[in-house]
Amino acid sequence: MRIEIESLSKVYPNGHRALSDVNLTIESGMFGLLGPNGAGKSSLMRILVTLQEYTSGKITIDGLDINKHRKKIRTLLGYLPQDFTYFSKLKTWEFLDYAARLSGKKRTKDRMNAVSTMLEQVGLFQVRNRMANKLSGGMKRRLGIAQALIAEPKMLVIDEPTTGLDPEERIRFRNILSDLSQKDVVIILSTHIVGDISSTCHNMALLHQGTVAFDGAPEALIKNVKGHVWQLQVNDQEFSFLKEKYPVISTIPSQGKWEIQVLAENVEGYHAINIEPNLEHAYVYFMENNLNVPLM
Secondary structure, eight states: OEEEEEEEEEEOTTSOEEEEEEEEEEESEEEEEEOOTTSSHHHHHHHHTTSSOOSEEEEEETTEETTTOHHHHHTTEEEEOTTOOOOTTSBHHHHHHHHHHHTTOOOHHHHHHHHHHHHHHTTOGGGTTSBGGGSOHHHHHHHHHHHHHTTOOSEEEEESTTTTOOHHHHHHHHHHHHHHTTSSOEEEEEESOHHHHHTTOSEEEEEETTEEEEEEOHHHHHHTTTTOEEEEEEOHHHHHHHHHHSOEEEEEEETTEEEEEEEOSOOTTSOOEEOOOOHHHHHHHHHHHTSOOOOO
């Protein structure tokens, strides 16, 4: 499975340019789409799932031109939008059964087996008879994940995948996607939560103002910030001074002081320990130093 995006641009009728000359190749496995709000992520997602047309460029999905083969491409898709909605008058299993019908599963026995299996996978089997509108926020998000997966898609697009999920639910969700990624399936996660990408995706793109600012492995982005992440313990006065001078990545109260992490070439005058960076450090460093976008 392979997605080719060539010179893609999207300009809305009001003149807003959401995407500008986007070029990406996305292959089987998990691919992360990272960027701040307004970067163009949602526009790109809606174009890829055929809900929105683009202004110029070309997209092929598994060799099919998205403009010429929209109906065929839709049979390959699973989609979970950020604002997932459900039918409140249906039970949990009934809603998933409805989604399975829409996906083309005609035989009742096959559909019921698929529904039960999927409910088990997302941890909703015990509440299968509960009305969908009575589920908790996290459960509703899991139901959304289930409806996106029920058709066994070749291309899965998820916008803000772990919104509303607690840590245990996030782990379950990531495990489901990890199992699915072993098959010939493209999984695209569009998010502003760096941890969702660092723990799941082998490749990623960073969007900024509708353009691709970075395209590659998360490790390549992290490499740029090695030697620039410092951890130190400071008092209130020192903390106030340092946060004005350096980007502060994390702050943890510790025995009447603050344990903080900052991005800097060096932190002079303090006992600072250089630590191994993660993708969150790399993201902030890249935005601040390559794109001149202060995030802290």
